[in-house]
Amino acid sequence: MKFLIDFFPILLFFAAFKVWGVFVATGVAIAATIAQIAYLHFKVGKVEPMQWISLGVIVVFGGATLLFHDEAFIKWKPTVLYWVMAAVLLGGQWFFNRNLMQKLMSSQVQLPQPVWNTVNYSWAIFFTVMGIVNIWVAYQFDLDTWVTFKMFGGLGLMLVFVLGQAMYLSRHIQHNPEDQP
DSSP: HHHHHHHHHHHHHHHHHHOOOHHHHHHHHHHHHHHHHHHHHIIIIIOOOHHHHHHHHHHHHHHHHHTOOOHHHHHHHHHHHHHHHHHHHHHHHHHHOOOOOHHHHTTTOOOOOOHHHHHHHHHHHHHHHHHHHHHHHHHHSSSHHHHHEEEEIIIHHHHHHHHHHHHHHHTTTTOGGGOOO
């Protein structure tokens, strides 16, 4: 269910783009993100900081797309969001000595500190590269190809990365002695 809620605006953007084009799709994405945040706030009771950031980015870049009637702004939106996520992960590590991936995942898995650092840096690098790839696709291909890449290519690359992370983590997971039979 959380996966569906998180990708609700992207799915609606894709569907609206295929039917009505980029400007209607942008308006739909803004409205869907606002609805997503409202649902999470009132039904779940908690909105994650990255979801608030995502709302801000879609409102600013989507709003600029609609205001200036220029698709370039919406093409930059994923890149900006990826780079903000990378900056948050790196900034937490470098300036506040807080590994945000460890904070996010430590209740599910125990890992040695050097592994947590690798996980944090690998996600930051992944988000940085995804931002670069998004802009490359946006400016090297037509709008339809970019939207299709945003929907399927981005999700596919994320899935491959998560599977790679899972294989890496499986070698380093620390088990509690009381969890053993």
